[in-house]
Amino acid sequence: MSSLSGALTEVVARVFADLGLDPEFGRVTPSNRPDLGQFQCNGALAAAKAAKQNPRAIAEQVAAKLQALPQFRDISLAGPGFINLSLTDAALSGHANKLASDERLGVPGKEPLVVVLDYGGANIAKAMHVGHLRAAIIGEALRRLFLFVGDDTIGDVHMGDWGLQMGMIISELEIRRPDLPYFKASFEGPYPNASPVTVEELEEIYPTAAAACKADLARMEKARLATAELQQGRPGYRALWQHFFDVSMETMKRDYGALGVHFDLWKGEAHVDPLIGPMVEKLKQMGIAHQDKGAWIIPVAKPDDKAEIPPLILVKSDGAAMYSTTDLATIVDRVQEQNPDEILYVVDQRQHLHFEQVFRAAILAGLNGKAKMEHLGFGTMNGKDGKPFKTREGGVMKLQDLIAMMTNAAMERLNEQGIGTDYDEAERREIARKVGLAALKFADLSNHRIANYVFDLDRFVRFEGKTGPYLLYAAVRIKSILRKAEAQEDRPGSILPPEPGERDLILALGGLPDAVMDAYRERAPNKIADYAYGLAQTFSTYYNQFHILSEPDKALLRSRLALCALTLRALELSLSLLGIEVPERM
RNA sequence: GACCCCGUAGCUCAGCUGGAUAGAGCAGCUGCCUUCUAAGCAGCAGGUCGCGUGUUCGAAUCACGCCGGGGUCGCCA
Incomplete structure (x- = not known):
């Protein structure tokens, strides 16, 4: 399968090829003029340049061939040669039903690398x-x-x-505790099983050592020497290194785990x-x-x-x-x-x-x-001053503290809303954790990778607007509808040709493969963040326009439930690609 | 000094393989909760896309030159 515009591109590219033009020009994209059509193809203009022909004439030939196809409700030309395309409602619902039965939601497979x-x-x-x-x-x-x-x-x-930082720490420890067996060249071991330092001590030793080395050349020399000796295999240093490694690994796994980051x-x-x-x-x-x-x-x-x-x-x-x-x-x-x-x-x-x-x-x-x-x-x-982020006290903010802060803010919000008063404490904490992490991750991933970004605590802790929690909220509302429908024995069915207010939702659903493949090609997760937000917004509009559960026409109700279910899958997939988890309710 | 990245609404950011009227969120203003979660929805207002020149039928997008911010430039990572 592919996206809606991908499928149209295939069709239009073939027409370009039939006319003796480069099929590359047949690229169809979602329209940036929704008042004129659902999709657009601007290829006639570029093709005209290449073939030294009149763009309007090319567009007319392309449009004439497309007219013969059944899936278009409207084909029109505008300006110097823009081709505007709209699909019939039957074509839209047909695509939506295919999506509903496609595990990959239209994203094509590929040869693995x-x-x-x-x-x-x-x-x-x-x-x-x-x-x-x-x-x-x-x-x-x-x-x-x-x-x-x-x-x-x-x-x-x-x-x-393995670098100089290890030598800094080893030499610092040697200065502080020269009596430890690790520093005696004559020691024949075995070295103790327990680490001589805790991870908390290490976290203090390293910055102290680094500052001392920076200030004093002779001290730095000591660190360099220790680094070289460690790398050459000095047994006491290796044993010490292993201790550092082991105690650090524990907290590292804890912190990455808390973030939901897998290696x-x-x-x-x-x-x-x-x-x-x-x-x-x-x-x-x-x-x-x-x-x-x-x-x-x-x-x-x-x-x-x-x-x-x-x-x-x-x-x-x-x-x-x-x-x-x-x-x-x-x-x-x-x-x-x-x-x-x-x-x-x-x-x-x-x-x-x-x-x-x-x-x-x-x-x-x-x-x-x-x-x-x-x-x-x-x-x-x-930070807001354009310089690398520091806490109010001027220190670096630990990841743990940041996550705790986000979770607390989410919990506060839960309390304010008076929602979940009947949930047990464990579920409330779990919801707060997911909401907090969603806010943190979405804020980061919705920015373009390469740009610097401003880490503004006050803004981070807000959950309105273009934020992770907004996306969770949209998903959770759908889950709620589906649960209630299930309780009254109503289940998603076949998607019917959309009413005008439903078209945008199907168009948005049909765009998921483009977002995924663009993000893949450009190594740019923000494309997926953008897509997910747009889809959630489109759904929110839909949600406000149609009251789903009270629909008396059963076929229509089942069609709408299917659209809800499909939207939920698209949202959950997008969010999971961003590493964001959705709670059952919030 | 050389090179790299960034400069888009008051603020934070999308858009950049050239395409029609440049989009969102926040902040501001108007409406909408006795039917599915108002962490929401509908709407108003807000722009010399840093500046200039060029390429093009067409430039926020490409090229060149400036200006401003950040970064890097042999024994740190």
Whole structure:
């Protein structure tokens, strides 16, 4: 199946081809002039340019051939050669009935690609904060989208657990507690099973250490040395690292879990450590890596570069690996393990140059197998002042706190509305959680990925208008209607040719595949957010115009129930692709 | 300095593979709850699409140049 406009495109493209014109010009889209028609095709204008003919004449020929087809209620020409098309009500209901029996709601299937998505980036020893939010939310939405469209997806958290930050923490702990066995070179183990620090302590140690290193060169040197020694395999440091990893992993899983973000792989930078040595050796032998100022680098500049692209640093002059090294080795790992067709990096746009370097180096050395690599950057979350978001106290807001805040606001709303006073406490909490998360995710996903966006707490906590809760509300009202219908023994039936007020709803339902495929093609979840909002609005209009349950004509009632059920499925699918859960009632 | 991203209504944002009269939400103003959840619906008002030049029958959309904001530019991630 396809969308309504997709089906029309096929028809009109064939007509263009019959006229000896490029079928590409037959593209049909929903009309931006609903007063003139439901759909439009502007291809006659472009075709005329290419064929050096009169656009109006081409449009007339196309229209004449379309007239012979039964599905059109109206075909008209306007302006220099716009073709306006409207379907008969029978064609609309026919499409709606096909949708109702199609599991994929009209979205076509495709040959699966193996796609690795990298959207984690949480760091060991660092509490997750709002800065991790976008990668998680956008990445999860893309993973679900790719999976639904038909690819084999692998989500990898790719946590930060191998770089200089580890050396900072280890050296800080060594300064504070030099007596620990991990620091005694002569210690022959075994090391204790329990971690010497809790995750809360780690979350304090890391920023303290980072600040100290920034302020003091000698202190930084200590951290660098510890990093290099860790990577070279010093047993005490490795044992310590394992403790950090284990205690951090717990909270990381808790936080991603609370967000409803799933990963198939919980690998980190450290995981590819064994691959680094052989990879570096190979790159040296290939002559791709060069020694420069004590470091090993890979020049990646090209003659036609607009800007000078600095070389990738493969091995630092102190012998340690850095994130460019682990990112390359991670590509090697992924090619070995999954042999992906695509690797998508959902990472802050500020790292764009880094990925350009990594991709170029990977391609130079042929490390990427058949994989196309793509950096899907996203903008920064800023405060109202246009600077990166800070709490009123000037700190970073922890993810946990943000989620709690959204949930509380939702609970308050529930209380205000006086709704759900008869629900048990557990259900109320569950509703508040879903509403809060929906608000958070929808606010993020309805923005275009690449743009920075303003994180305004006051606005976030409002649930009116173009928000996640609005969408849940629309879905929940439909569920309520269907439950009541079920209780009075009325069930969805065949969809009848629509009355004028029903046409818009079917047209909106028929557009879902376009939204999904556009979002897929452009890796842009906001297209789905937009679609879902538009559909919810169209349904709300419908809901206010027709009172469904009181319809005395049973066939009509069953038709309307079917439209409701179909709308609910379209809404739930769109929302699930965004990672948003719908409660039964709210 | 070079390069990248952004600049659309008072505010927050869609729209950008060129197409007709540029859309939403919030804020403001008018109406609509004795029938399915008013977290809603109907309506009004609000715009030199940063500025300029160019390409085109046609530019918010493409190209070039400015202006403004953000970012990046070899051993942090």
